[in-house]
Amino acid sequence: MKEEHRKWHTQWLSREFEMLVFGHAGYPVILFPTSKARYYENKDFKLVDSAIPLIEAGKIKIYCPDGIDSKSWYNYSIHPADRVKTHIAYENVLVNDIIPMAKHETGFSKVAAAGCSFGGYHAANLAFRHPDLVGYMMSMSGAFDIKQFIYGYYDDNCYFNNPPDYLPNLNDHWHLSHLRTMGIVLGTGEWDMCLDENIRLSNILNQKGVRHWLDVRAGTGHDWPWWREMFPQYLSQVH
Secondary structure, three states: OOOEEEEEOOOOOOOEEEEEEOOOOEEEEEEOOOOOOOOOOHHHHHOOHHHHHHOOOOOEEEEOOOOOOOOOOOOOOOOOHHHHHHHHHHHHHHHHHHHHHHHHHOOOOOOOEEEHHHHHHHHHHHHHHEEEEEEEEEEEEEOOOOOOOOOOOOOOOHHOOOOHHHHHHOOHHHHHHOOOEEEEEEEEEOOOHHHHHHHHHHHHHHHOOOEEEEEEEEOOOOOOHHHHHHHHHHHHHOO
């Protein structure tokens, strides 16, 4: 399996940014780390290894960007308004640096977004905000509500980065038509602490007529062994 480490200076965060890339060809998958974790986490916990057959076959190419949650949502030393602004700067790295790179390298017009736990938030928020760029969204034990990080503060930036709030009010044809053609998986388990959040998001998508797969697994909780089972199964749906 081909593995590359990439590092560049991004104007959007005014800092160096790092990423691991796995594979030589195939549908590009942006795979986010969990809360406050770094770009190598999904390699270290062998989530990438779970997809080796698909990677080596040239079916998918995985991009593991760095996470900056400790500088954004979890940075309680700055005002909540600045936490969400830092997150928006991170999204700009994805939309303006990484996704164009992935599309150019693979020849696909869209990417997939995936992640576990709070990485599932990043995947879902990117997909729902930019459905013209994302063809598939795969969340494993995702946590989607950011109100816990902003301590009662709320502005437009918070609203438009909190899927349980902005999705129910989406009514424009352009947005909904893209969402309705996206392959969406909400993976969770009966013992998952994020089960209720996944059911809530599933209900919202149902109300909007957005097809998706709510995969609630018996005997499954919130941890890497289950995510390593889910990930290659969800990736097999990508074509």
